[in-house]
Amino acid sequence: MTQPGEQISSADVLARAAALGGVDARGAVRIREGSHAIFELPNGVVARIGESGSYQVAQRELCISRWLNQNGIETVRAADSVSQPTLVGDQPVTWWTLIPDHRPSTPGELGGMLRKLHTLTPPTEFPLPCYAPFDGLRERIESAATIDEADRSWLLAQYRQLRQRYDDIGDPLPPCVIHGDAWQGNLVAPPSGDPIVLDLDNVSMGWREWDLVQLAVDYTDFQRISDDEYESFVAAYGGYDVTRWAGYRVLADIQEFRWAGFALGRSDGSHAVVTEAAHRIACLRGLVPKPWAWRAL
Incomplete structure (x- = not known):
């Protein structure tokens, strides 16, 4: 029997969860191994393995999926053939309906979905947390084993400075429902029908700008999208261009600091990820000119 805190592989977690839930996991194919491990299973089911201690987050994701679908925003749907979440040790596993043959959304599709999302009245059936952009960042920097002390000192100083700059902004508008990780890969378009929202673990109450800034930095700092694509995003959102906002x-x-912190958190077991984390830190420190090129993790 798995004990809370015991480290087992994501494949083992999946096998144990499938046995508990009566789910057919034969021939499972790993789709992604990141903060969540995701597997495609037979019969059009996708398994999503949460981090240790995230059972309540998994429960909330299931509630958010139902709520968004009921409120006109097409969202990944939980598989109704199994009781959820399934707990293996202290890791929750949720089961979802496969979305076949999809592509990442266009900037315009993303802007249109966010415009709808940000106008929703918050749910009354369950609480949404407040968005916490700095959550876990300092601890990740302090515990990172793959950086030298010069980088650690700089990152901690930058962390303190960013927190002060953030506190000095003031509230631009009252908080609204936000996705919290609004990039094109988290809104996917099937061959027909509306684009579908994925990855619900960061849905929360926060500034709308947090959902707009991710595509904006793709445009301003990475040049991953063209002028026309960014203009289509702004137009679909209703004309508000976050890059013109003072904050x-x-x-x-x-946001870029968070992405560097994410790389640090995954760099213990992979030379490629260690190299990518070092590159991101060098960019933040001004040692690499923009536009930057960062590898997806």
Whole structure:
């Protein structure tokens, strides 16, 4: 029997969860191994393995999926053939309906979905947390085993500075429902029908700008999208261009700092990830000119 805190592979977690839930996991194919491990299973089911201690987050994701679908935003749907979440040790496994043959959304599709999402009245059936952009960042920097002390000292100083800059912004507008990780890969388009929202673990109450800044930095700092594509995003959202907001650079710097912190958190077991984390830190420190090129993790 798995004990809370025991480390087992994601494949083992999947096998144990499938046995508990009566789910056919034969021939499972790993789709992704990141903060969540995701597997495609037979019969059009996708398994999503949460981090240790995230059972309540998994429960909330299931509630959010039902709520968004009921409120006109097409969202990944939980598989109704199994009781959820399934707990293996202290890791929750949720089961979802496969979305076949999809592509990442266009910037315009993403802007249109966010415009709808940000106008929703928050749910009354369950609480949404407040968005916490700095959550876990300092601990990740302090515990990172793959950086030298010069980088650690710089990152901690930058962390303190970013928190102060953020506190100095003031509230741009009252908080609304936000996705919290609004990039094109988290809104996917099937061959027909509306684009479908994925990855619900960061849905929360927060500034709308947090959902707009991710595509904006793709445009301003990475040049991953063209002028026309960014203009289509702004137009679909209703004409509000977050890059023209006085607080944009603060949120952009925090978002990029978070992406570097994510790489640090995954760099213990992979030379490629260690190299990518070092590259991201060098960019943040001004040692690499923009536009930057960062590898997806």
